[in-house]
Amino acid sequence: MTGVAGAVPFRSAASALRLGMRNLFQDRLRFALSVAGVGLSLMLVLFMLGIRAGALRSAVVYLDNAPGTVEVLPPGGRSTAAGSAQFLGPETVAAVAGTPGVEAVTPVLLTMGFSDLHGTKAVIKLVGYDAALGGGPWKLASGRVPAADGEVVLDRVLANRHGLGMGDAFEIGGIQLTIVGLSNETSSWTGSYAFVRKGMVEALLLAPGAASFVLVTPEPGTSRDELMARLRAIDGTNVLLKSDVMANDQEVVAGIFDQVILLMVGAAFVVGALVVGMVIYTATNERRAEYGILKAIGARNAVLYRVVACQALVAAGVGSVVGVGFSYAMGWVVMNARPQFLVVIEPPAIGATLAAGVVMALAGGLFPARAAARLEPAEVFRR
Amino acid sequence: MTEAGLRVDHVTKRFGSADTEVVAVRDVSLQVKPGEVVLIMGPSGSGKTTLLLMLGALLKPTEGTIALGDLELSAMSEGKLPDIRLRHFGFIFQDFNLLSALSVQDNVAFAAELTGVSRGVARSKAAALLTELGLDHRLRFPPEKLSGGEKQRVAIARALVNDPALILADEPTANLDSSHGRETMRLLREIAQKRGRSVVIVSHDTRIKEIADRVLWLEDGEFTNAVEMATDPVCGMAVERDVAIAGDRDGQTYYFCARGCRDEFLAGVAGPP
Ligand SMILES: Nc1ncnc2c1ncn2[C@@H]1O[C@H](COP(=O)(O)OP(=O)(O)OP(=O)(O)O)[C@@H](O)[C@H]1O
Numbered sequence: 001m002t003g004v005a006g007a008v009p010f011r012s013a014a015s016a017l018r019l020g021m022r023n024l025f026q027d028r029l030r031f032a033l034s035v036a037g038v039g040l041s042l043m044l045v046l047f048m049l050g051i052r053a054g055a056l057r058s059a060v061v062y063l064d065n066a067p068g069t070v071e072v073l074p075p076g077g078r079s080t081a082a083g084s085a086q087f088l089g090p091e092t093v094a095a096v097a098g099t100p101g102v103e104a105v106t107p108v109l110l111t112m113g114f115s116d117l118h119g120t121k122a123v124i125k126l127v128g129y130d131a132a133l134g135g136g137p138w139k140l141a142s143g144r145v146p147a148a149d150g151e152v153v154l155d156r157v158l159a160n161r162h163g164l165g166m167g168d169a170f171e172i173g174g175i176q177l178t179i180v181g182l183s184n185e186t187s188s189w190t191g192s193y194a195f196v197r198k199g200m201v202e203a204l205l206l207a208p209g210a211a212s213f214v215l216v217t218p219e220p221g222t223s224r225d226e227l228m229a230r231l232r233a234i235d236g237t238n239v240l241l242k243s244d245v246m247a248n249d250q251e252v253v254a255g256i257f258d259q260v261i262l263l264m265v266g267a268a269f270v271v272g273a274l275v276v277g278m279v280i281y282t283a284t285n286e287r288r289a290e291y292g293i294l295k296a297i298g299a300r301n302a303v304l305y306r307v308v309a310c311q312a313l314v315a316a317g318v319g320s321v322v323g324v325g326f327s328y329a330m331g332w333v334v335m336n337a338r339p340q341f342l343v344v345i346e347p348p349a350i351g352a353t354l355a356a357g358v359v360m361a362l363a364g365g366l367f368p369a370r371a372a373a374r375l376e377p378a379e380v381f382r383r
Numbered sequence: 384m385t386e387a388g389l390r391v392d393h394v395t396k397r398f399g400s401a402d403t404e405v406v407a408v409r410d411v412s413l414q415v416k417p418g419e420v421v422l423i424m425g426p427s428g429s430g431k432t433t434l435l436l437m438l439g440a441l442l443k444p445t446e447g448t449i450a451l452g453d454l455e456l457s458a459m460s461e462g463k464l465p466d467i468r469l470r471h472f473g474f475i476f477q478d479f480n481l482l483s484a485l486s487v488q489d490n491v492a493f494a495a496e497l498t499g500v501s502r503g504v505a506r507s508k509a510a511a512l513l514t515e516l517g518l519d520h521r522l523r524f525p526p527e528k529l530s531g532g533e534k535q536r537v538a539i540a541r542a543l544v545n546d547p548a549l550i551l552a553d554e555p556t557a558n559l560d561s562s563h564g565r566e567t568m569r570l571l572r573e574i575a576q577k578r579g580r581s582v583v584i585v586s587h588d589t590r591i592k593e594i595a596d597r598v599l600w601l602e603d604g605e606f607t608n609a610v611e612m613a614t615d616p617v618c619g620m621a622v623e624r625d626v627a628i629a630g631d632r633d634g635q636t637y638y639f640c641a642r643g644c645r646d647e648f649l650a651g652v653a654g655p656p
């Protein structure tokens with residue numbers, strides 16, 4: 001009589017996986033439903049993350065394209081996202097420009113305004129800039145930059161939405177402007193950018209020579225830290241790296257988005273795990289007799305675990321890939337239908353989503369797998 | 384495999400406790416020799432399935448011991464039993480219970496693969512067995528496309544694929560028409576005779592008596608003498624008194640499996656037991 005073998009041999013593990021796959025694919029409709037369920041829930045996850053990433057990107061799109069590496073803000077200013085009521089005065093701007101080690105300055109006067117377009121109020125981020133110093137639109141779709149007061153470059157998406165084109169009138173804050181150019185990459189979920197000469201915004205805000213912030217380009221060879229120290233010495237300034245301000249801007253957006261997004265992502269994840277769990281559980285339940293037989297003829301619990309768990313993994317794995325595809329499709333549809341929404345699906349988010357799919361499978365598959373492993377083999381002899 | 388076969392000593396199985404206690408099997412003793420076909424009959428609820436489950440290491444007796452050769456099943460830890468079942472027992476069920484997602488050949492091969500043999504070996508073993516059982520033209524079929532009798536033959540092949548010492552069958556003919564039932568019985572008989580396996584069958588089906596070396600009656604968890612049994616003093620086979628060939632020697636009646644044994648015994652070639 002032969003001895004008692006120890007652990008499950010590798011080969012029987014392979015055959016368990018094969019049986020799991022056969023069981024999974026035997027009912028095609030159920031497989032398709034589970035893939036669709038997982039796919040849709042992960043699509044929701046990825047799409048929400050894509051909206052968040054898009055919002056984060058559009059929150060810093062202006063600073064990212066503006067010149068300079070150091071940003072001088074009014075005292076207490078940390079971010080450009082919240083339209084500040086505080087400005088840097090003309091003397092401060094001049095003092096910044098005159099600081100040793102400064103190669104170039106870009107003073108920008110930014111205000112939020114509303115424009116009444118076809119009865120709906122559009123939020124406009126009105127950028128006043130000096131064409132000679134930079135800070136204007138970085139990608140013109142058509143036309144030219146404003147050469148005189150009363151001229152405006154408007155975000156192309158907003159203009160298209162409201163049927164505005166070159167030469168059309170555009171009113172903001174009671175000021176009449178003429179559209180001379182349309183810009184790309186300047187629409188965001190918080191509002192669309194419009195660019196005018198700085199003097200126009202100064203007049204609007206009754207703040208001659210003022211700036212919301214000054215972007216500074218250091219001279220080559222200058223120590224950035226020393227330059228920043230010198231700038232801080234100027235009265236009434238707060239000096240930060242532009243990249244830090246961008247990070248702060250994104251933090252503000254994330255603060256608004258993250259709780260909601262996390263909730264939605266969490267809910268979508270749970271729904272996906274439940275779909276996997278339900279599908280695999282019912283599939284396992286239907287095969288109670290078969291799995292009981294396996295135990296009766298001598299399959300160990302580990303074999304049963306594998307047979308069931310691999311079904312959950314494959315269903316969720318295929319569902320995840322389908323979900324990634326769905327989310328690209330959804331992003332494309334949304335951005336075509338509503339160009340003001342930027343949906344950015346980033347590789348790390350895809351990686352995280354695929355990993356979430358695996359966790360989903362394990363979470364959803366664990367219970368059915370345990371149920372199968374716990375089957376009483378003697379049960380198959382009784383009905 | 385030692386010659387001793389399966390030995391059951393004073394086995395009792397109780398379910399529940401105190402006032403809800405059910406004694407499903409009561410102090411049962413039994414031996415099954417290699418090559419022997421034992422049929423256990425009895426009314427519904429008499430404990431047949433319970434006894435079979437204990438014989439097959441699927442259920443632990445409350446009292447008593449069960450040993451297969453020198454392996455004492457009743458003393459083994461739970462973790463060792465699956466492997467014992469896999470290598471030493473073959474199970475045949477009333478409902479056939481094939482894996483619906485696998486082909487006929489893979490159903491049989493799967494049981495072999497559980498022991499760790501390669502898929503190739505398992506599949507060729509399965510094919511050989513199925514061919515012997517007349518199913519060579521059904522290897523790739525899904526079980527659902529088979530007749531009841533064919534399904535039961537696949538189940539028999541699955542039970543045999545790991546060369547078990549003992550085949551245990553619970554109502555193997557209950558879901559078969561009479562000709563398929565007869566064919567299944569013939570196969571079980573053949574398994575015992577040609578392959579030297581012990582076969583224990585639990586059934587209501589009186590036709591199975593025809594192929595059994597021994598018929599035991601279980602009633603209320605106990606073997607009764609509804610069928611009076613005797614042992615052939617020549618070959619040692621258990622025989623039913625009603626149907627056996629009787630012969631007197633020295634004022635005592637003996638029972639024989641066949642005329643040959645009786646003639647031998649009465650001629651004094653073989654001694655008394
Ligand atoms: N798990 C259990 N818990 C409690 N009682 C049980 C259990 N299993 C069996 N019994 C009881 O033990 C007795 C014997 O049952 P068993 O299934 O062995 O009978 P059987 O002879 O196989 O009957 P049948 O011919 O109807 O299949 C019955 O009274 C049954 O109710």
Ligand SMILES: [Mg+2]
Nearest residue numbers: 431432433553
């Ligand atoms: Mg029964």
